[in-house]
Structures are given as C-alpha cells and as structure tokens.
Amino acid sequence: MSLRGPQAMASLDEAMRDIRREEDEISKRLARSGERVSKIRESEADLVRELAKMRLDPAIQSELQGHISNAESKARDMLKAHASELSATEKALAVIDDKLGALTAERAKALKTQTARQVELDRLAASIASDMESNKVYVEQRDSAVQLLDTANQSMAKTEQAETDREDKGRPYRDDPLFMYLWENGYGTKNYRANNLIRYLDGLVARRIGFAKARPNFAMLNEIPLRLREHAENQIAAAQASQSKVEALQMTAVDAAGGKPVRAQIAAAQQQIEAIDEKITAAEDERDATAKNLSLLAQGADPAFEQALSTLAASLLREDIQTLLAEARRTATGRDDTLVAQIDDARMRVKDEDNETREQRQRLKTLAARRRELEDIQWEFKKSRFDDPRSSFGEERLVGDLLNEFLRGGITAANYWDQWRRSQNFNQDSPWSGGGSRGPAGGSNSPWGERGGSTINWPNGSFGGGRGSGSSGTGGGWSRGGSMGGGFSRPRSGSSGGGFKTGGGSGKSGGFKTGGGV
Numbered sequence: 001m002s003l004r005g006p007q008a009m010a011s012l013d014e015a016m017r018d019i020r021r022e023e024d025e026i027s028k029r030l031a032r033s034g035e036r037v038s039k040i041r042e043s044e045a046d047l048v049r050e051l052a053k054m055r056l057d058p059a060i061q062s063e064l065q066g067h068i069s070n071a072e073s074k075a076r077d078m079l080k081a082h083a084s085e086l087s088a089t090e091k092a093l094a095v096i097d098d099k100l101g102a103l104t105a106e107r108a109k110a111l112k113t114q115t116a117r118q119v120e121l122d123r124l125a126a127s128i129a130s131d132m133e134s135n136k137v138y139v140e141q142r143d144s145a146v147q148l149l150d151t152a153n154q155s156m157a158k159t160e161q162a163e164t165d166r167e168d169k170g171r172p173y174r175d176d177p178l179f180m181y182l183w184e185n186g187y188g189t190k191n192y193r194a195n196n197l198i199r200y201l202d203g204l205v206a207r208r209i210g211f212a213k214a215r216p217n218f219a220m221l222n223e224i225p226l227r228l229r230e231h232a233e234n235q236i237a238a239a240q241a242s243q244s245k246v247e248a249l250q251m252t253a254v255d256a257a258g259g260k261p262v263r264a265q266i267a268a269a270q271q272q273i274e275a276i277d278e279k280i281t282a283a284e285d286e287r288d289a290t291a292k293n294l295s296l297l298a299q300g301a302d303p304a305f306e307q308a309l310s311t312l313a314a315s316l317l318r319e320d321i322q323t324l325l326a327e328a329r330r331t332a333t334g335r336d337d338t339l340v341a342q343i344d345d346a347r348m349r350v351k352d353e354d355n356e357t358r359e360q361r362q363r364l365k366t367l368a369a370r371r372r373e374l375e376d377i378q379w380e381f382k383k384s385r386f387d388d389p390r391s392s393f394g395e396e397r398l399v400g401d402l403l404n405e406f407l408r409g410g411i412t413a414a415n416y417w418d419q420w421r422r423s424q425n426f427n428q429d430s431p432w433s434g435g436g437s438r439g440p441a442g443g444s445n446s447p448w449g450e451r452g453g454s455t456i457n458w459p460n461g462s463f464g465g466g467r468g469s470g471s472s473g474t475g476g477g478w479s480r481g482g483s484m485g486g487g488f489s490r491p492r493s494g495s496s497g498g499g500f501k502t503g504g505g506s507g508k509s510g511g512f513k514t515g516g517g518v
Contacts, residue, residue: 003399005391006111008420011399012378013104015407019371020097023291024090026364030298030357031086037353044346047339082297089294096287103283107276114269115389117262124259131253138249145242152235159232162225173218178209188215277382281491284375288368295364366409373406373413379490380417386424395423413488 132138173179186192187202188211194202206212254263381387395402398420406416 002392002394003396004389005385005387005393006108006389008391008393008399009378009381009387011403012374012381015403016371016374016378019367019374019407020287020291023295023364023367023371024093026360026367027291027294027298028090030295030360030364033353033357033360035083037350040346040349040353044343047343047346086294086297089290089297093287093290093294096283096290100280100283100287103276103280107273107280110269110272110276111387114266114273117265117269118389121254121259121262121266124254124257124262125250128253128257132250135249135253138246138253141242141249142246145239145246148235148239148242152232152239155228155232155235159225159228162228166221166225170218170221173214173221176209178205179211179214179218182206182209182211183215183218188212281379285492288372291368295368370407370409376488376490377413377417377420380488381420383489384421384424386420388426390426392425393420393423394425395419398423417488 173183182188182202182205185194185202187206251263254260385391386393402411402416402419405411406413
C-alpha cells in the first residue's frame with residue numbers, strides 16, 4: 001500500500017509537533033528543577049540556623065544568620081526576576097506555536113484548493129487527449145522528447161557505472177603508496193619536477209612497480225567518467241529543451257479548450273503556498289531563537305539565576321558552617337544528629353537534581369538538533385513537491401519505523417531524506433496509453449530535475465508530475481538519482497547554517513587526485 005504525498009506531509013508535521021511538545025515539557029521540567037533547588041537551599045538555610053542556635057553563642061550566631069539572610073534576600077530577588085522572564089518567554093513561544101499551527105492549516109487549505117483545480121485540468125486534458133494524438137506536430141515532438149529522455153537516462157546510467165568502476169577498480173592503485181607517490185608528483189608527464197638524484201630514485205621505483213604500464217590505466221579510469229558525465233549533461237539539456245516544446249504545445253491546446261483560467265487558479269494557489277512557506281520558515285526561525293532562549297533560562301544559564309543560586313550555595317558552604325556541622329557530627333546529641341541528617345539529605349537532593357538536570361539538558365540539546373534536521377527535510381519535501389496529491393511513496397515505513405529510527409538518531413537526516421527521495425513517484429492514473437510513449441524510468445517520476453514537469457497530468461503520463469510550470473519537483477532525479485548529491489538547502493537566519501551534506505556530488509566520487517594527468 002502506497003503513501004500519498006499529503007499523508008506523508010501530515011505525518012512529518014505530526015512528528016514536528018511531538019518534538020516541539022517534548023522540548024517544551026523538558027524546558028518546563030528544567031525550570032521546575034531550578035525552583036526546587038532554590039527551595040531546598042532555603043530549607044537547608046533554615047536547618048543551619050536552627051543548628052547554630054543550639055551550638056553557637058549569640059554573637060557568632062547573629063553574624064552567621066546575617067550572612068545567610070543577606071544571601072537569601074539577594075537570591076530571592078534575582079529568582080523572582082528570572083521567573084518573570086521565563087514566564088514571558090514561555091508565552092512568546094506559545095504564540096509562535098499557535099502561529100505555526102495556523103499557517104500549517106492555511107497551507108493545507110490552499111493545497112486542497114489547488115488539488116481540486118488540478119483535477120479539473122486533468123479532466124480537461126483527458127477530454128482533448130484523442131485530438132492531441134491526431135496532432136502530428138505534437139506526437140512527433142513528444143516522441144522526440146521521450147527518445148531524447150531515454151538517451152539521456154542511458155547516458156547517465158553509463159556515467160554512474162563508470163564512476164562506480166573508478167571507485168572499485170581504482171582502489172588497488174590508490175592503496176599502493178608507491179604508485180600514488182609517483183602519480184601525485186606527475187612522474188612520466190610534463191608536470192614532473194625533480195632533481196637528478198630524485199629522478200634516478202623515482203625511476204627505480206617506477207620500474208619496480210610497473211608504473212609506466214599502470215599509469216595510463218589509472219588515468220583512463222579517472223578521465224572516462226568525467227567525459228561521460230559531460231556528455232550525459234549535454235543529453236539532459238537537449239531532453240529538457242525538447243520537453244519545453246512539448247509543454248508549450250500542451251499549454252496551447254489546453255488553453256484553446258478553456259483551461260487557461262484553471263491554470264491561472266492553480267498558479268495563484270501555488271503562489272499562495274509559496275508565500276505561506278516563506279512565513280512558516282520565518283516563524284520556525286523565530287521559534288528556534290525563542291526556544292533556545294527558553295532552554296537557556298530553564299537550564300539556569302541566565303547569569304542572574306546562576307548568581308542567585310551560587311550566592312546562596314556559597315553562603316551555606318562557608319568554612320564556619322562546615323566546622324559547625326563537623327562538630328555536631330562528633331556529638332551524640334539526638335537533636336544535633338537529626339538536624340545534620342536533614343542537612344545532608346537536602347544536599348543529596350540537590351545533587352540528585354543536578355544529575356537529573358544534566359540528563360535533561362542533553363535530551364533537550366538532542367531534540368533541538370533533531371527538530372532542525374526535520375525542518376530541513378520538510379523544506380526539501382515541499383521544495384520537491386512531494387506533498388502533491390499525485391505524489392506517492394512505496395515505503396510506508398518512512399512514517400513508521402524509519403521515522404522513529406531517525407528521531408532516535410539511528411539514521412542521519414541525510415540518509416532519511418535520501419530514502420524519501422528514492423521511494424517517491426509521481427503517479428499518472430489516467431487509462432490513456434498515448435501510443436506507448438513513456439516518461440523517465442517508465443513514466444513514474446518527473447524527469448526535469450530542478451525544472452519540474454508540466455502542470456497538466458496528461459493521460460499518457462509521458463511528462464506530467466510537477467505541480468505548476470517551472471516547479472522544482474525532482475521526483476527522484478534522473479535514473480537512479482546517483483548524481484543528485486548536495487546538501488539541505490533550507491535558508492537559515494543568522495549564522496546557524498544550512499543543514500547537512502547528503503554526500504555524493506556530481507562526478508566527484510573517489511576522493512583522489514588526478515595528479516600528472518593523461
């Protein structure tokens with residue numbers, strides 16, 4: 001059973017809400033922990049006062065109580081200001097969450113409207129399909145585009161195979177330090193530079209390892225993929241140009257049949273969606289900054305809060321108090337023992353709170369990182385138009401086990417997104433065969449990389465799939481998608497950066513130098 005684009009988007013939205021909810025809960029838990037530590041310290045101070053009354057003369061007792069009371073008073077004022085700032089930040093975060101919820105709902109409504117208009121356009125396309133099949137110019141152009149597309153896919157497949165061979169067959173060369181030494185120094189080429197002694201020694205090494213025979217083979221392994229990729233990219237450009245001509249003919253025919261207003265409505269809905277997405281991105285960045293501030297406040301990283309607790313703690317760890325406790329422990333007075341035990345218990349509870357706080361801080365840090373990764377994935381998801389109703393995914397575990405594994409950190413964001421990309425297809429459900437013409441890799445994916453496909457879901461399924469002309473739906477890319485590469489492209493405000501590299505990269509696998517060249 002396949003997973004539809006809107007369902008998939010809804011699952012990612014739900015996961016995002018869960019992450020944000022847990023972040024909020026941990027922040028509140030940390031804030032309560034700080035309050036508990038403060039109250040425990042105040043209770044400890046009361047116990048110390050009581051112990052001092054029993055064991056110290058009035059003059060020393062008064063001095064000690066003055067130190068403690070002064071520290072308590074300062075801490076109380078600082079903690080009150082901290083609590084006020086914490087409350088204000090929590091309210092600000094709640095406002096942003098409400099804004100994000102409203103924007104998400106508004107986006108879903110706009111997508112639903114766009115989908116309804118798309119259905120109208122697809123029906124119109126189906127009604128004129130037979131007429132288009134009798135249009136010689138259109139059929140010839142479409143068939144030419146499909147042929148060019150098949151050629152481009154085959155060319156890219158050969159390129160990827162050559163790149164695989166470069167990696168696998170080139171490994172023995174790269175693993176040989178003597179060969180790589182000579183190669184990287186350009187031995188046997190016009191780029192080689194060395195004095196007579198080094199030339200003599202390098203010549204001995206070259207003859208010993210058979211470098212003269214091996215070097216051309218290794219050079220060819222490196223050069224062939226580069227030439228093939230250049231050729232494949234030219235083939236893709238030609239296919240794209242031909243596809244543009246097909247789309248122009250499609251648009252002309254649909255507009256002539258009355259489809260222009262519907263296309264305009266689809267375009268308007270798309271503009272609305274894109275505007276909402278910009279607002280969502282801005283709100284997410286605002287939320288990220290606010291959540292970070294709340295996290296710092298909740299963890300006690302606020303200088304005023306830290307000073308408040310450290311001042312109170314320092315007053316209870318004074319040397320004279322430690323001496324008082326030590327003397328009380330040496331006596332057998334029952335009341336002394338009770339007070340000392342209560343003070344020790346208070347200090348142990350503070351330690352327990354500190355240990356719990358460290359764990360919660362780490363969890364909060366992990367959640368923040370995972371939330372940002374999921375924002376990156378959702379950005380790419382929308383950019384690729386994977387939330388289109390005609391988009392589907394063959395792997396249901398993407399919103400089940402794999403999603404949970406990603407959230408637990410079992411797989412990287414790049415790996416998780418790559419599995420989405422590989423599982424995705426743009427479905428073409430119309431029964432019209434169109435004389436057997438086929439789209440990329442069997443007509444299931446949008447073939448045009450960052451360009452996207454036609455607005456119209458043509459019944460033959462030869463080129464439809466993108467949502468809107470000029471859309472950025474990748475549909476998995478060309479053939480096996482091995483050349484996609486790159487990193488997450490979600491813009492980030494400030495210096496927080498873009499995201500995570502997914503690896504790959506056009507024609508750059510292998511990681512070795514080309515050295516002396518051919």
